[in-house]
Structure formats: structure tokens, C-alpha cells
Amino acid sequence: MDFSSFLNNLTPATGFFYFLSFLTILTGLMVVLSKNPIHSVLYLIATFFCLSGHYVLLNAQFLAAVNIIVYAGAIMVLFLFVIMFLNLKQEDEESKTNLTKIAAMVTGGTLFLIFVAVFRKTQFGAFDAYSFDSQVGMVESLGEVLYKDYLLPFELASVLFLVAMIGAVMLGRREAGDRHF
Template sequence: MITIIFYILAAITLGTGLLTVLSKNPVHSAVYMIICFFSISGHFLMLNALFLAVVNIVVYAGAIIVLLLFTLMLMNLSEQHEPKKKIISRIAAAVSACLMGVVLFAALLKSVPVIETYKSVGTDFQSVAVIGQVLLDEYFLPFEFASILLITAMIGAVLISKREKKA
């Protein structure tokens, strides 16, 4: 039963991920991305990582998608303003994507597991206290860089949305 649920969630995740990239309407892409995030949260639930599942829903499916939709509505993107891409750039993009897929597949084939046996240390790694301790001890600098990046993006969004007064 658990295998069937995994395959269903995997199919939903891959399908909505593809639809996110291939959809021409940005709002539809955002909706597909929300569904993809929820299915990824289902994978976290299957791994018994309840905290990650809830954080994924609250942060990504909640806050990030609202910010994305706000930006899309603010910029008023439509197909009339977007010029058509030349055929050579489409071919170059397809070739680049295929080469990247080959590189990723080769890396997957060459990879070996680092840990072959697991030791039980008696610590509950799913608790919020342990996750917070790891974030603020080992990953403090990347955590702060992410916060600076988000503040910079917010300031940029405000500056983009600010319209100049006509004199």
C-alpha cells in the first residue's frame, strides 16, 4: 500500500513539475507549483518528517507562491509583450538541457553511498530543538545569507513596482 502511495505522489510531483515548466500561463504555472509542493510534502510525511512537511507547506506553498503570484499580477505579463524566440535559441536550449541531463545521469551512475551502515545515536533528529540547533550552529552563515538575499529581493520588488510620476 505504501509503495502505491509513493508512486502516485511521484507521478503527481513529476507531472506537475513538468506542467510548471511547460505551461505558457504564469498563473497556471504557479498553481501547478503549489500542487507539486503539496505532493513533495506528502513524500516528507511518508518519510515521517512531519516538521519538514509542515514547513514545506507553510513556507513554499504559502508564502513563496503568494509572493510569486503578487509579483506576476504586479508585472502584468502577457504574451503580446513577449517577443518570439528564434529557432536557433530554442535548439541551443534543448541541446543544453539534454547535455545537462546526460551529465546528471552520469553523476548518478558514478555516485557511491558514503554511509553503508547506520548507527543509532538515540537523538530525535525530527524535533524542532535539534533542527534549530543545527541551523544556528552549523548553518548560521548560509542562513544569514538567505535572509540578506530575501531582503534584497523584497527591496528590488518594491523598486520595480514603484512607478515614476509623470511631470
């Protein structure tokens, strides 16, 4: 199949999928490649938006909205918050020695190799348009699955969150006689 026939057979949904995927990879690359940390954070937010677009294409609107609220709306604000406090004028070269560069290349290359090896021969389940339930990504079905089939993992995850929350409060707690302002 050559490229022109591929373009001719493109439906709007698949066209939009390829466009979104292109944007996702582009913004993801820019996160790594841009020199300024603030630009990296903003590109990462754009990446989250593209991922939410993919969720909407899969008719999982709830996940799309929650992805935006939690990652783009809360976590990245904190990232930006911390980076704004850092003094960006100083070039911090300590962490970029040759040894760390080689180590990063080896680990990243190994991970890439593993991914290629795993996905090269994987058989993905065939998509059946007739048995597909378009409501599978809605809030109601998500809630039923979460609170019926996966109740124990869900509860364990919430206990984990509780522990993390208490830990954060303990770390930020003011000692006796300590004043912050």
C-alpha cells in the first residue's frame, strides 16, 4: 500500500488519530529536547492534552477529563511552581558528567530494545465492531467495574494514597518553636 492510497482511505477518525499521535510524539520529544525547564513543563502539559484527545477518541470522556484535572491541572502546576522558584540563570552541569550520560544511554537503549522485542510479535486482539460496547468508557460502567471487579486493588491504592498524604503532612509539619514567616 503506497502513501497516496493510504491518504485516500483515511477516515476522519483515523486521520485525527494520526494527527494526535504525531502531536503527542512531537510534544513529548520537545519535553526532552528543550533547554528551558519551563518550556519542558509547558510541552508536557500539551502532551497530556494530546493523551486526553486519545481518550476522547476511545469514548472514555471521564478518563479524558480526569487526566486533565489531575495531571495538567494539579500536578503540572506544582511542577511549574517548583521550577519557578529555582534560579535558572546558573547552569547546573554537575549532573551531566560523561558517566551519567553513558549510563542513561545504556538504560534507555535497553528499555527500547525490550519494547521492540515485546511488541514485534505480539498479536493484538482483533476488534469486533458488532460486539463492541460504545458505553464502556462512561462513568457508570467505570464505577461498576471499579467497585465490583477491582474493589480490593482500588482500596489498596486508596490506602497507599492515605499513607503518602500523611507522610507529606509529616514532612511539612512545623516543629515546636519554628516560624516560617
